[in-house]
Amino acid sequence: MAEVLDIGSCDLEFKYNNEEHHTDLNGVDRLIVRRGQPFTLNLHLQSGTFQPLASTFQLIAETGPVPEEKWGTKATFSLSDVISKKCWSASTSCSHGNIVTLSICPSPAAPIGCYTLTLDQGPKVKLGEFVLLFNPWCERDVVYLEDEEMRKEYVLSQDGLIYRGNPTKVTILPWKFGQFEPGILDVCLRILDENPKHLKNPGKDCSGRRNAVYVTRVLSAMINCNGDKGVLAGNWSGDYEGGVAPTHWSSSVEILQEWRNNDCCEVCYGQCWVFAAVACTVSRALGIPCRVITNFESAHDTNQNLLIEYYYNMDRESLGEDSVWNFHVWVETWMKRPDLGPGYEGWQASDPTPQEKSDGVFCCGPVPLKAIKEGELTLKYDAPFVFAEVNADVVKYVKLEDGQEFKFDGSTTHVGQCISTKSVGRDSREDITHLYKYPEEKSFPLKICYCNYSSVITQDALIRLMAILIDSDTKELYNKTRTIVLEDPEIAIRILGEPKVKRKLTAEISLQNPLPEPLEDCTFSLDGANLTDGKAITETFGTVGPRETATVKIGFTPTCAGLRKLVVDFSSNKLSNIKGFKNVIIGK
The missing domain is CATH 2.60.40.10 (Immunoglobulins)
Structure with missing residues (x-):
């Protein structure tokens, strides 16, 4: 008959394990580990000693409100001679007197989230709880990132720079992501628990959290509050009564704290760079490498025909819904795409700003950058929309009262310029336009004096100029618009x-x-x-x-x-x- 271990206590070695798993910036008062990488714990016996051949038991790791084997949210595994890094496994690394040291390795494909760990030897003993995250340091994890400097920048860095303005005047906004600030990881996990898929079917949703694509898609939907209990309410009206202007924010921490403290009610207000910055914080907190991307002259194609169609009446009033923003900000996450096959691993674009619905939800992506550059628009998710943001042609029409339409201007190169992100390890801008598209035209600066705009300056410090030219010989009409960004004092x-x-x-x-x-x-x-x-x-x-x-x-x-x-x-x-x-x- 197998001997039952008389366990008095379990030491989860918070400090040692968290440092080994690059999670110690979260604190060392609880166990936070990453997939596919072993952690250790010490069992303190009240009596007796551990006999490998006489003492047999199983370990149970469970996550989610109703853990089940069929969902993969409950893992049961026994001791083995050596640790396997391909699945849940455990071994005894040493045993001294009344102390038994166990080494446990989570599966590199396990769902992320909060876990309980139980030792089952007939009677069950709860050993403790831990948080499991994605692991960019593990080759078997889909978010594996080989370069250490990139891991420092895209996973561990709590600060960053966001680019705004226009192609001729790029401005810099410093941002505190703060993914390791106290309580932020718990807020990020709660965002997953508040998503509609979890509320509808917790087991299936928790199982889906093994998939970085699934988690990224959930975050894209939950960072905005359109149709769910998401974090941020968008506002582009200029009237920010009941909240603060999007330009107020420079940190994700206070936004996430406010969402949590107000019982998951939306925080007012955000615009694209705020949505993207918060998405970056949550992604990095969960272990998914992430960076913030700015696309200048960014198109919003409402009908997915890859054209930005401007319609005007004779009074120059807009009649259409398509638009081109002077800049738009989204995020990229790093991962393999086993759902798409080889060749599509690496950076994937996703956009948490609510623009168009995808599968009935306001979310966008993730879609491989390679698919965007090569025009492979049948690949998921939302490739046509992202492709149009950086590659759409612009066409302008005048619509007469009798219904006739006349094309008067257009461009095949205006959309998608100077696509930018912060450089790795340096406070400088990296132009990554070549990752999205092939080279196009150059831009030229335009300056005006303060006295010309002081009475109409906006909160975003932007000025939009429009010029119309009519060729007296051909009677053709030409229209050009430029957005000027005012330079902030240093x-x-x-x-x-x-x-x-x-x-x-x-x-x-x-x-x-x-x-x-x-x-x-x-x-x-x-x-x-x-x-x-x-x-x-x-x-x-x-x-x-x-x-x-x-x-x-x-x-x-x-x-x-x-x-x-x-x-x-x-x-x-x-x-x-x-x-x-x-x-x-x-x-x-």
Whole structure:
């Protein structure tokens, strides 16, 4: 008869395991591990010793509200001589007196999520709980990313840069993804649990979480709140009553915290770059390599005919629904595509901004970049829509009162320019247009004076100009539109003191008023992962005269060593949402 282990306690070795699995930035107060990689635990026996031939038992790992073998959300496995990294497995790495050390390896294809671990030797003993994530460090995981510098950038980096503006004037928005900030991982897991597929069939949904394509598609739908309990409400009206302007945000953390604290009610408001940034945070938190992408002169094709058709009446009023945005932002996630076959692995485009429905839901992607570049539009998911965003032809028509239509302008090269993302390991822009399409035309800058737009400046600091030319000989009409991005003043940041963990530092921040008018209600806000204790520090300055410089000093105390990004936000009555940042290396 097999001997029953008399287990007193189980040590899940939080610190050691989390460091080995690159999850220690989440904290070391619970076990967070990645697929396809072993972790260890110690069983402390109250009496007796472990005898490999006499003591037999099984281990049970379960996830989801109703774990079942058929869904693959319940795994039962026995001890073996050596660990297998192809499936759930376990072995004893050593045994000393009353301590038995087990090594356990989750399947590289297991569903991600919260698990319970139980030892079954007739009577069952709950050993503890752990969180299982995707593993870009594991070759057998579909999200495996070979390059370590890319893993640091696209999985571990908590800060980034988002590009906006237009092709002739690209502006930079620093963003705190903060995927390792306290509580954020739990918010990301809750997003999965609040999705309609989970509410309808929890077992099937939890089983689907083994598939990075499935999870990415769920996130694309749940980052926007259209038709579900998603995170963000979009608003492009210019009226942001009941919330804040999309330009207010510079961190995913406060958005996700607000969604959680308000019982999963939508956060108001977001636009494309906010949707994409939050999607990037959640993807990285769950272990899927992700980066934020900006497409300039981005098309929105409503009828999937790969044309952007502008219809106008004789008064130049728009009659159609197609449009071209001066910029649009989405995300790319890195994964293999076994559902599509070889050759489609790598970066996949997905778009959480609610535009058109896909399979009845406001989501888009993931679709391989290779499919977009080669025009393989039958591949899933939503290849025609993404292809049109970067490749659609523009055609313009005048529609007369009698119903006649006349083409008066168009372009085959205007859409999809200067597609951009942050470079790996550097605060510089990488142009990745070549990954989406083959080379096209060049763009030229246009400048106007402040006095020409001061009374009509928008919150996004954009100006759209339209010019119409009529050829007096041929009677042909030509139309061109350009969007001009106003240049923000630079925020200068100087760190006073020696940067070390738990040593108070001071940031000296200054900004020169570029306007010939005073700025009132001037406020600086300071934020940074592991620098400001998870929340922004605000300092009000008051009034800054024309061409004068505002300078403040704000103290903060770093909590973690390493390279950190300090983000500064400036707002006033005339200039707002001005962003600046500085990299700070915090010593131990």
